[in-house]
Amino acid sequence: MDELELLKKDWNKDTDKYPKLTYNEIYKMILKKSSSIVKWIFIISVLEFIFWTALSLSLKDSESMKRFEQYNAEAVFIPLMVIGYIVLAYFFYLFFKNYKTISATDSTKVLMENILKTRKTVKYYVAFNLVYLVASTVVVLFLELDRDQLVINKAQLAAADGEILKFYAVFIIATVLVLAAAIGILLLFYWLIYGILLKRLNQNYKELKKLEV
Amino acid sequence: MNKELEHSFVELLEAHQNIIHKVCRLYTNNYDAHNDLFQEITIQLWRAYPKFRGDAKFSTWMYRVGLNTAITLYRKSKRTINTQDFEGVAFKMTADTYDDTEEQQLKILYKAVHQLNDIEKALIFLYLEDKDYREISETMGISEVNARVKMNRIKTKLKTILNP
Numbered sequence A: 001m002d003e004l005e006l007l008k009k010d011w012n013k014d015t016d017k018y019p020k021l022t023y024n025e026i027y028k029m030i031l032k033k034s035s036s037i038v039k040w041i042f043i044i045s046v047l048e049f050i051f052w053t054a055l056s057l058s059l060k061d062s063e064s065m066k067r068f069e070q071y072n073a074e075a076v077f078i079p080l081m082v083i084g085y086i087v088l089a090y091f092f093y094l095f096f097k098n099y100k101t102i103s104a105t106d107s108t109k110v111l112m113e114n115i116l117k118t119r120k121t122v123k124y125y126v127a128f129n130l131v132y133l134v135a136s137t138v139v140v141l142f143l144e145l146d147r148d149q150l151v152i153n154k155a156q157l158a159a160a161d162g163e164i165l166k167f168y169a170v171f172i173i174a175t176v177l178v179l180a181a182a183i184g185i186l187l188l189f190y191w192l193i194y195g196i197l198l199k200r201l202n203q204n205y206k207e208l209k210k211l212e213v
Numbered sequence B: 001m002n003k004e005l006e007h008s009f010v011e012l013l014e015a016h017q018n019i020i021h022k023v024c025r026l027y028t029n030n031y032d033a034h035n036d037l038f039q040e041i042t043i044q045l046w047r048a049y050p051k052f053r054g055d056a057k058f059s060t061w062m063y064r065v066g067l068n069t070a071i072t073l074y075r076k077s078k079r080t081i082n083t084q085d086f087e088g089v090a091f092k093m094t095a096d097t098y099d100d101t102e103e104q105q106l107k108i109l110y111k112a113v114h115q116l117n118d119i120e121k122a123l124i125f126l127y128l129e130d131k132d133y134r135e136i137s138e139t140m141g142i143s144e145v146n147a148r149v150k151m152n153r154i155k156t157k158l159k160t161i162l163n164p
Helices: A002-013 A023-030 A037-060 A063-069 A074-101 A108-147 A149-160 A164-210 B003-027 B031-051 B058-073 B100-114 B118-128 B133-140 B144-162
Strands: none
Touching (some): A002 B100, A002 B118, A002 B144, A023 B003, A023 B031, A037 A074, A037 A108, A037 B058, A074 A108, A108 A149, A108 B058, A108 B133, A149 A164, A164 B058, A164 B118, B003 B031, B003 B058, B003 B118, B031 B058, B058 B118, B058 B133, B100 B144, B118 B133, B118 B144
16 A cells, blocks of 8 residues: 555654653653553552442441341341451452553553453452342341331331231332432442443453454 | 662663654644653553563563553543644654655545554554564454454555545
């Protein structure tokens, strides 16, 4: 192609047109901080781990948690908590392992795959947390209906009025709505943050993958 | 960080800085963005430098880190809009030796290259830098055959942009 040859000739012709940075200017640059997406993914991921851990810790000391203590349901709560921490440790380890493999000296494709893999670890962790949240809510809901004296009293009152079904329905629907709203907000948040952060990476990765078909 | 390492790195980079400028030229289209990307590439190179082994050429190694930064790692909200005419902003074409038509043609060509997507730009860049398909495929992480096929498609695409 003639045009490309012409371009190539011009491209390599005179290199004086580029700015010439001095030793000191370059030296100053290496002291500055990177603003790469890997750094952002790292920061956001660590914040996510902190968020979920803080959430579980704050719930543990909350008023409602103290109420749960009267349920005598340690057999349920303790395994749930232990599972939560084991999974957290596992994902955190996986996240660091993947993060460490990210290197700018890999080929473009491998670099992209490693970044996406790191990101995916956190995604799975969040997915686990959402499932965990739903599962715990179901367990708590069941325990409340079964063992909470306050709830039992109300249920008995409702039963006396012949409205026991309505009582359960309201109770369950309210819980589902609150849970759905919380999950909805979280998902929207993730979708926004990662959507913006990874848009170009995903596009470029798709473009590279397309070459293999 | 080791002073000696810093010194050798900065010296090498000073000598080879044109490679980074060329990457920036392709991926940005204004002066600020150019400097911004230049800085990020420099930081990424410096970070990777302790693992740099003399068995690879410094310039070859720079191509890889430079392109990876431009395509994947670099992120700035003031990132460029493709439609702007870069050539007019940051660099003056040294076109004294060209006749008008050639100069005109080159202008259109550079503009067309700027309209390519990030991956296509990387391939064109390596092609302009006279890299063979083996090196192109290794840098991008695709097979040589695919690199060839893609290169041909880019040529066709450029033709279409040039002669719509």
